[in-house]
Amino acid sequence: MTDLLSKFDPLINEREALLSTGVRDPYALVMEEVKSPTLAICNGRETILLGTYNYMGMTFDDDVLAAGHDALDNFGAGTTGSRVLNGTYQGHKECEEALKEFYDMDHAMVFSTGYQANLGVISTLAGKDDYVILDIDSHASIYDGCAMGNAQIVAFRHNDVEALEKRLKRLPQEAGKLVVLEGVYSMLGDVAPLKEMVAICKKHGAMVLVDEAHSMGFIGENGRGVCEEQGVIDDVDFIIGTFSKSVGTVGGFCVSNHPKFEIMRLVCRPYVFTASLPPAVVATSAASIRKLMHSGNKRAHLWENSKRLHQGLRDMGYTLGTPEAQSGIIAVIVEDMMQGALLWQELLKNGLYVNLARPPATPHGVTLLRCSLCAEHSSEQVGEILKIFEKSGKDIGVI
Amino acid sequence: MSNHDATKAKIHELIAPFNVKDAELKDEATFMGDLEWDSLTVMDFVAAIEDEFDIIITMNMQAEIETIGQLVDAVAKLQDQ
Numbered sequence: 001m002t003d004l005l006s007k008f009d010p011l012i013n014e015r016e017a018l019l020s021t022g023v024r025d026p027y028a029l030v031m032e033e034v035k036s037p038t039l040a041i042c043n044g045r046e047t048i049l050l051g052t053y054n055y056m057g058m059t060f061d062d063d064v065l066a067a068g069h070d071a072l073d074n075f076g077a078g079t080t081g082s083r084v085l086n087g088t089y090q091g092h093k094e095c096e097e098a099l100k101e102f103y104d105m106d107h108a109m110v111f112s113t114g115y116q117a118n119l120g121v122i123s124t125l126a127g128k129d130d131y132v133i134l135d136i137d138s139h140a141s142i143y144d145g146c147a148m149g150n151a152q153i154v155a156f157r158h159n160d161v162e163a164l165e166k167r168l169k170r171l172p173q174e175a176g177k178l179v180v181l182e183g184v185y186s187m188l189g190d191v192a193p194l195k196e197m198v199a200i201c202k203k204h205g206a207m208v209l210v211d212e213a214h215s216m217g218f219i220g221e222n223g224r225g226v227c228e229e230q231g232v233i234d235d236v237d238f239i240i241g242t243f244s245k246s247v248g249t250v251g252g253f254c255v256s257n258h259p260k261f262e263i264m265r266l267v268c269r270p271y272v273f274t275a276s277l278p279p280a281v282v283a284t285s286a287a288s289i290r291k292l293m294h295s296g297n298k299r300a301h302l303w304e305n306s307k308r309l310h311q312g313l314r315d316m317g318y319t320l321g322t323p324e325a326q327s328g329i330i331a332v333i334v335e336d337m338m339q340g341a342l343l344w345q346e347l348l349k350n351g352l353y354v355n356l357a358r359p360p361a362t363p364h365g366v367t368l369l370r371c372s373l374c375a376e377h378s379s380e381q382v383g384e385i386l387k388i389f390e391k392s393g394k395d396i397g398v399i
Numbered sequence: 400m401s402n403h404d405a406t407k408a409k410i411h412e413l414i415a416p417f418n419v420k421d422a423e424l425k426d427e428a429t430f431m432g433d434l435e436w437d438s439l440t441v442m443d444f445v446a447a448i449e450d451e452f453d454i455i456i457t458m459n460m461q462a463e464i465e466t467i468g469q470l471v472d473a474v475a476k477l478q479d480q
């Protein structure tokens with residue numbers, strides 16, 4: 001018998017080698033208690049959270065929680081059904097209404113996760129003879145959507161406008177083309193030049209989908225994302241997003257002004273063949289989305305936090321993923337998995353949680369400690385975070 | 400020189416700057432194994448080939464190409480189209 005799991009032996013061995021040195025497993029952390037969007041108890045110690053995607057700190061918002069309790073009491077724990085059969089409740093429609101208002105778009109479709117939204121929308125739009133042109137550093141859910149639809153995949157160098165245009169020019173003019181971009185790339189926290197890219201896509205007759213997972217709620221005047229910030233939201237055909245970051249719940253969505261968009265509800269398999277979100281989740285999501293429309297002050301504070309952390313870490317001598325703060329993500333680049341795991345562990349010991357990210361999730365084979373800020377991090381907390389980074393970095397010898 | 404030979408010569412020329420291991424450029428030589436290229440090198444090299452021949456090698460095609468010989472055949476075919 002061939003052991004089908006033996007293909008993972010290299011990874012198993014690498015993990016064993018790492019753990020045998022005594023470092024704690026960075027992928028097995030348990031939060032015993034969660035006190036607020038920015039504080040949890042890990043290993044019995046109060047820990048500042050700097051590795052969540054809770055950018056706008058909505059997880060404990062009073063209005064959001066109240067909406068959830070109400071829905072749980074009135075609509076029950078779950079829907080036990082697909083959106084197209086028995087799984088669409090009043091709350092799902094209200095959540096879609098909230099999204100339409102938030103983005104000022106005609107159509108909104110809520111999926112059970114953002115992963116499924118990408119999987120479903122990309123695989124449904126781009127079939128076997130169509131082309132998906134994507135940034136090489138795209139999220140796994142985008143690649144998986146391409147694979148599921150059997151589309152022809154053409155990748156271009158990360159954020160390279162010229163590379164995108166060259167490829168669009170070489171594709172058959174009559175072929176269906178979907179260009180998939182992200183507003184903020186989640187590993188390094190860098191922003192895409194959407195203004196130039198979207199213009200080029202239009203020039204070459206390609207439809208454009210932008211995944212705004214890490215920018216919703218924070219970037220752009222109304223928090224609509226990098227498309228809004230760069231003034232191209234009206235030229236984008238589809239925006240994909242998630243509730244698992246700024247919205248602070250779980251779920252995914254696609255919004256669009258395309259007149260035929262509603263047919264997607266019948267032909268998109270990851271929408272049809274899975275159960276819909278529980279009533280409490282759509283209720284908390286809708287409440288959160290509505291509050292995010294009027295969160296200008298919070299956005300300003302989050303920018304302050306992000307810029308201050310970036311400057312502080314840079315001054316200490318850390319290598320960062322971007323030359324300046326471009327989003328809520330600050331990536332600290334380390335030499336390798338060993339150094340990354342040691343620094344990660346030391347930070348945690350000193351009361352700070354960040355994400356340890358490694359290939360294949362990261363680009364160019366780099367290992368990094370990904371910090372994501374929250375609008376609810378107080379100025380004192382950012383100061384504390386900087387202190388912990390300074391002490392831990394010196395103790396481990398990273399700076 | 401036939402078209403095929405010319406394509407092959409040009410591809411060998413484009414491989415050279417990336418061939419830091421000085422591997423022998425036999426038709427059977429593999430990019431991952433013999434040339435020891437990582438995914439980033441592959442991406443840069445594919446872009447260089449695409450620009451030179453003004454073609455697109457989709458990721459679906461790339462998945463099927465393991466050796467230098469296979470690449471030459473694939474490029475020759477794309478040029479014919």
Ligand SMILES: Cc1ncc(COP(=O)(O)O)c(C=O)c1O
Pocket residue numbers: 113114115116118139141182186211213214242243244250251252
């Ligand atoms: C760019 C991007 N798209 C999609 C997703 C998937 O979102 P979700 O957590 O809702 O599945 C993520 C999050 O991991 C992401 O970073």
